[in-house]
Amino acid sequence: MKNEHVMLITGTRKGIGKYLVGHYLKKGFRVIGCSRGDSDCNLEGYEHVCLDVADENAVKKLFRHIRKTYGSLNILINNAGIASMNHTFLTPKNTVEKILNTNIIGSFLFCREAGKLMRNNSYARIINFVTVAVPMKLEGEAVYAASKAAVVTLTQILSKEFGHMNITVNAVGPTPIKTDLILSVPEQKLNDLINRQAIKRFAEFKDISNVTDFFINPESGFITGQVIYLGGV
Amino acid sequence: MKERVLKIISKSIDALNQEFENQITMDQGENTILFGEGGVLDSIGLVNLIAKVEEEIEDEFDDELIVVSERAVSQKKSPFKTIGRLADYIVTLMEEKNEK
Numbered sequence: 001m002k003n004e005h006v007m008l009i010t011g012t013r014k015g016i017g018k019y020l021v022g023h024y025l026k027k028g029f030r031v032i033g034c035s036r037g038d039s040d041c042n043l044e045g046y047e048h049v050c051l052d053v054a055d056e057n058a059v060k061k062l063f064r065h066i067r068k069t070y071g072s073l074n075i076l077i078n079n080a081g082i083a084s085m086n087h088t089f090l091t092p093k094n095t096v097e098k099i100l101n102t103n104i105i106g107s108f109l110f111c112r113e114a115g116k117l118m119r120n121n122s123y124a125r126i127i128n129f130v131t132v133a134v135p136m137k138l139e140g141e142a143v144y145a146a147s148k149a150a151v152v153t154l155t156q157i158l159s160k161e162f163g164h165m166n167i168t169v170n171a172v173g174p175t176p177i178k179t180d181l182i183l184s185v186p187e188q189k190l191n192d193l194i195n196r197q198a199i200k201r202f203a204e205f206k207d208i209s210n211v212t213d214f215f216i217n218p219e220s221g222f223i224t225g226q227v228i229y230l231g232g233v
Numbered sequence: 234m235k236e237r238v239l240k241i242i243s244k245s246i247d248a249l250n251q252e253f254e255n256q257i258t259m260d261q262g263e264n265t266i267l268f269g270e271g272g273v274l275d276s277i278g279l280v281n282l283i284a285k286v287e288e289e290i291e292d293e294f295d296d297e298l299i300v301v302s303e304r305a306v307s308q309k310k311s312p313f314k315t316i317g318r319l320a321d322y323i324v325t326l327m328e329e330k331n332e333k
Binding site: 060061164 | 288291299
């Protein structure tokens, strides 16, 4: 697929976000990525911006830069997210605030500003990241899962608010995948979780890009407000 | 500054008129009712106008401004009621931002 479409991905310094940058550069997209820290990606067609996704002014500045530099935006992938796997008794308020700020407020700000920039496009897609911890109601992930449940609702409601602008809003919910996000989770717990999936294995990066490819496909313009969970959850 | 903001609002409405069938007339000047009873905009028109005004402010003043705020949606006298009120509200937001 050769194209000049402009894509913004959040949380691109490592993990799934970094993989998606390479995946979509190969497909010919212009990709802008962001994270708190610098990126080591210097591939042609990629631009990295350092910011906190919950900083409203920084987000506004980024979208202004995109409008001035690229003219518009076709695809937003809201990948940035943080997790804290712990019993509620062991979860301080400060951790809760950090998770809500990144996962909910960050996703909201990027959706809002992307919607403004995409409103006159004939081709516009927003993809949010959620988690199987929402439908599985996983103990030890109360705040993380609650924050992603909010992103599910955000996705479904924005699909209606943005529908008349031909912007589709969907979400992908990965199962555990070997990234830093699950480093602190005990192996036994991960195995228990995987055993509750219909297909009992870790997700791979390509499982995720298969779903994002589907949502991004120009022929998926009638697919919106949907959440696809991996692994048969 | 208000004159520049009024021009931005007028330019934004002109742009909306080119995009949508429902034409917005500004023959009442600053007193043109934008949103609410007797308003020329529906809710979709209002969000499009806000987005366009923000873009025009970025271009004109070389700065970002978020036109929505808690105050805007809770004020009894909505800043989106008329063109004049919207201009006053934007000027206030810009002055507050410059003071920070």
